[in-house]
Amino acid sequence: MPDRYEPKQIEPKWQDIWDHERTWEISNEPGDERPKSYVLEMLPYPSGEPHIGHLKTYSVGDAVAHFRRRNGYRVLHPMGYDAFGLPAENHAIRTGQHPRESTQASIEEFRRQFRAWGVSIDWSREFATCDPEYYRWTQWLFLRLFERDLAYRQNAAVNWCPKDATVLANEQVIDGRCERCGTLVEPRDLEQWFFRITSYADRLLEDMTDIDWPSNVVAMQRNWIGRSEGAEVKFRCEHLDTDYAVFTTRPDTLFGATFFVMAPEHPDVPKLNDSAEVQEYVRRALTESAEERGVEDREKTGVALGHTVTNPVSGEEIPMYVADYVLMEYGTGAIMAVPAHDERDFDFAQKHGLEVRRVIEGDELPYRGDGPMVSSGRFDGTHNREAFGQIVDWLGSEGNGEPAVNYRLRDWLLSRQRYWGCPIPIVHCAKCGLVAVPDDQLPVELPDVEDYAPKGKSPLAAAEDWVRTDCPTCGGEARRETDTMDTFVDSSWYFMRYCDARNDTAPWDPDVLREWMPVDQYIGGVEHAILHLMYARFFTKALADLGLVCFQEPFSRLFTQGMVTRDGAKMSKSKGNVVSPRTYVERYGADTARCYILFVGHPIDGADWSDEGVEGVHRFLARLWRAAAEAPDADNEPAGDPSALVRKAHWAIDKVTRDLGDRFATHTSISAVMELVNDVHRMRESADPSHVRFAVATAASLVFPFAPHLGSEVYEQLTGRRVWEEPWPEADASLLEADTFQLIVQLNGKLIDRIEAPSGVEREEQERLALGSERLASRLNGGEIVKTIVVPGKLVNFVVK
């Protein structure tokens, strides 16, 4: 074994072995009785080359995968690429290079680096979501949802960039502007495809109790769904002879509703008032970007409509307004305004000189708290919480309202007017309408086009030969849908495809899927806390309803890692502080880069990259290497009585097992191995040779999940065996406790002495030993001990007056 640690020598060696022997492949064949564990990191979006965030994700995931394998699990640990999407298309617009080519190049770079990192991936299941063999089944699943009316087409307001002449996805709108050209985005009404995720709002909420996810992610999803309970109340408008329903979470304040407000988009606004003033107000509101309109402390503007509605509880006529602080998308697009108990209504009332009528006693107005009701007819004196239900019941009995629930969540707009995405497998027929492409004609392949530039419709529309087709139903002339799917559709089911990735007759074999799903441990960045994780949950539930899967939740446990920064700032090309994993892997080796990112702190927290810190970790690995290179010839089984070094090795086993297994604490796991290696160097002259070898082999075994190449090499050098084939070591509980311990002597809770005491002493003996402390005697100074607290094996505290 060479004296120097040379990662460049050993890392490729082990990578080749794992490659040629297909070490990390796992079979779907029955017969393996070990329990399954599906460990999955979020699939990367292949753009350019991997960044530090990827290194972190896959380092954490790989540590977990290795740990579970060696703890007797049959581990599925696959890899793929989320390969459709905008960056490749933008690149194509700039360079003319086909997105398939740039994406392919990027995938190869990712694959190359993942191998260079030594991540234990089952490569036999690899795919990219842009492969026709994959998106064929994305289309197939889309059609299943379409058949159940869970996918539908409808007019919707979308973000439109007037300069690029294209519809933008929400994520392409940055601060109300087009991310590409910076032009202010406008709203437009266009026909779009949607998934009916809102039908699943309650189940998406309720089932979060069944999964082990971080509280902040659960909270974010809960927030995003935004369930509000309240009532729908009818307000009669005699002028148009209509009842307007409004949603309110505060039916108890109904007596305080002194005016009524409609959103500018409300279709009845022109019918109520077509004056130039109203038209101008609506026009301005509609052309304003969502961003401008959304500023909270903005002045409350609005125009009176000149008509009234009847407050159903008081019979009072209250004036109608149009104002842009009311949103068409939420509730019914109209509200009852209770200025005394709502800040926004209060601001509007102040500005427009409207009556503010208190109906709940309490602090100054606007008052949002609880209290007894006033000016509320028969409910006067009742506490508002109590009146809440009573008023709803009363409204119901009069036919003026009913309990209602509203959600912030909207249906998922999935169509994109873009080239580089999965084609929507639908045909438009003048006679038959929307017709599904038959399953046996899937995939609807993405055709090659010359021009990817946006023109206000999908670039696919220019592929006339492709667009023109026959109607599968009537055989007549028809045209293909030219929109493509949001890439989040592709990533909403990829984890199921891994289970049976080469199946070409179905997206998966249900028996195989049942074997592996759900994912036992999902790992990824918190930036996907809402969209991806919500969509994947929705897909799973919808597929469960279709009988295609037999579980309700895709990811039993979720781990979200913190972001990696540099000098405290988010890494970005414009700041010039981007750290490329490649640089460090080339300079120090993959093991160092991986260990460093796992050592800076708990992976759940953010980490700031520091070059000095990398050096430190590299020194540690080199020290472990040297300990092995200098290990004396001897047996690996510790001979004779256990020494302090053997005890330390068992302590490290225990520590790493609990830290890594229970709480993903990779940083303290690695520090435990560091302590063990430090002790080896400290004691290697004095300890029995077999003890030294045992300690070094143990260190290699424990470091393997974090530094697989070094772990394998050192372990093999010492034992001749392959560390990944060895079961995870078990700590001998009897060796975790030393013969003696440091007995802490406290006086009034303050430390004053430490005494060497034999382990397992009786309480009385422990107290007696503590009393023997000279420092105690000198400090007691004749004072009277009024109480003695003995914590066995730890301390004795004397309480003195």
Next chain:
RNA sequence: GCGGAUGUGGCGGAAUUGGUAGACGCGCCGGCUUUAGGUGCCGGUGGCUUCGGUCGUGGGGGUUCGAGUCCCUCCAUCCGCACCA
């Protein structure tokens, strides 16, 4: 505003059930080795100190024999959502 978190040396961070605060690493200081060194190794390293001690985990209060840890309160920072009725 609502929701979620975090606050410990010069820095990243330990302390898992209330029981030795600062493990491990960086940096710094001193020493040794060497073929030069910014390499390697060994030792030290919270503040103050009259070297006895004493103060110390964002501030203030409380519970307890004992609080970084539990409770109340205030402050600061970060993240998500936000004119959602």
